Amino acid sequence: MENNPNGIFFDKLAQVIDSKELIKLIVSNQKNKSSGLLSIIVTIAQLKRGYRLNFVYRHTTKDITKNYEFTEGIELLKEALATDFNNADLFSNHENVTLVTTPAGKVKTSTHEPTLQPFTAFHHDRIKVRLINTIGNIYLRELGITNANWEVRREMSDKYKQINRYIELIEPELKEITLPSDYHVVDMGSGKGYLTFALYDYLANSLGKIPVMTGVEFREDLVQSCNLIAEKSKFDHLNFISGTIEKVELNKIDILIALHACDTATDDAIYRGITSNASLIVCAPCCHKQIRKELNVTNELNNIVKYGILKERQAEIITDTIRAMILEAFGYKTKVFEFISTEHTPKNVMIIGRKTAKENPDKQKIFNDIKAIREVFGIEKHYLEELMRRP
Ligand SMILES: C[S@@+](CC[C@H](N)C(=O)[O-])C[C@H]1O[C@@H](n2cnc3c(N)ncnc32)[C@H](O)[C@@H]1O
Structure with missing residues (x-):
């Protein structure tokens, strides 16, 4: 030897x-x-x-x-x-x-x-x-998550955990859907692109299925910086465009993600996903102002919206319950769960809808149940419900 x-x-x-x-x-x-x-x-x-x-x-x-x-x-x-x-x-x-x-x-x-x-x-x-490798991953370094030695910077370790957790949660759903070879992924309200890059990386490099991916963001500065990082990372099929979730023109959506898109922007994103027949819709809602303002409880439940913080939580529960029910109504098998522990972020609920049927045979009943919830809480309208009623 x-x-x-x-x-x-x-x-x-x-x-x-x-x-x-x-x-x-x-x-x-x-x-x-x-x-x-x-x-x-x-x-x-x-x-x-x-x-x-x-x-x-x-x-x-x-x-x-x-x-x-x-x-x-x-x-x-x-x-x-x-x-x-x-x-x-x-x-x-x-x-x-x-x-x-x-x-x-x-x-x-x-x-x-x-x-x-x-x-x-x-x-x-x-x-x-973690599912997202640090070594050699240029976008992590460019986003400030890792340092020049590819080590996670201490102050960014929560963000790194968050993106890994997010991939961990999406991974089993991706295995359940059949995607065409030219599948399109859109991230609505992509912000600095942390999750957009991580998902592209996972799909292209771990699953070996390169997507055509678009990050939609109305802040021009973020669009520019993300496109630069995509170029440096040689993520050739990832592109960020400046536009709004409501109006951006997209040919096709197979997977839609929207993480912490503010207030009703999450509804706009879900609406775009459902009406595009997306196979997978993943969103982590942000603030729930629309329903909070609408709450007008005049029955024996009025005490549950008496205290500010609890009113906020009720608004969140009602908003996201109705979102999940609407996804179910349109043939999405839907899960709602804690995305990441509150120690990392208070915005921690994730809704995942996977398309399993064209439409739910109980669609009308689901909408009647939504109406019943609204009546109990004195809510005139839920933004997503209104969008779905559009002809
Ligand atoms: C809280 S940040 C979240 C960013 C990213 N999704 C993440 O989780 O790291 C929300 C982003 O969505 C963008 N945004 C909010 N509403 C939007 C809309 N209607 N159309 C396009 N972008 C929107 C904001 O500019 C912001 O960058």
Whole structure:
């Protein structure tokens, strides 16, 4: 083994993978310089189905992420170093190990003091491995979520958790729908684009289904900065346009998301989703001013809207219940749940509607039930209900 640098290197690699002390491995320096694959970055990921080796294949124009069982991953690395790359840099808690293949084909290894912070996440089981990879993800860095070393900045860790949670929640829904090959995704009120970029990244790089994606935002400055980041990230099919949720012209919507679109902007978004026959509608409502102003309880329930904060919560419950009922009426299997703990944001309810039928056979009954709710709370109209009544 002493005379077999490759053997030494891969033994060490297997050890640090086994003990979960691998911080990262970078395979680089292509043998064939014209190859589009620049490097491979490998870390350990803790997925629901167990630990895996997470490979980020860095190309000139895109990154592709794949997870492999440990043994399969190690075999792939052996192959990559035999045929495609000359260098491997292993960073572990205790040492850095380098493997170099010289132009004459001679393989050498050397060992150095560790240079990266020890990786202890899996030992304490405290840090969860996230669906959105930080390493090499340009948009996370451009949005200020990660620093120059691809580490999540402390002050942005809530935002990073939020975008991961959001992908985690959408993931099972995406697996339930059938999308055409040229599917369109729209983010209504995309703001700084945190969730737009994360969803594009997940769809294109984790699911391998590149969408045509549009972020709609009325603030021109945000549209410009997001388009710049999309370009830098080489997210070629992601485009941000300046416009309003109500009026923006879109050919087709297969998936619609609207996160924290203010007040009735969420209703406008749901309306656009339903009338476009979108397969999936995902929204996290924001403020609920419209119904709050309309509440006029004159019956024995009047005490439940007596106190400001509780009135606000009632407005939220009524607004979102009716939104969910309307989605059901139009053939969407609908879920309402807490998006992320209130410790991260108070705007934490998420409504997901997945189209399962053209229309609900009980549509009329649902609208009668909505009317009954409105009557109890003295509400003249619910904005989305009005929109849906449009001819
Ligand atoms: C609270 S931010 C949320 C941004 C983003 N969706 C997120 O969750 O990070 C709401 C964004 O929606 C935009 N917005 C609100 N109403 C809109 C409308 N009717 N049409 C287009 N954009 C709208 C605002 O300018 C703002 O950037």
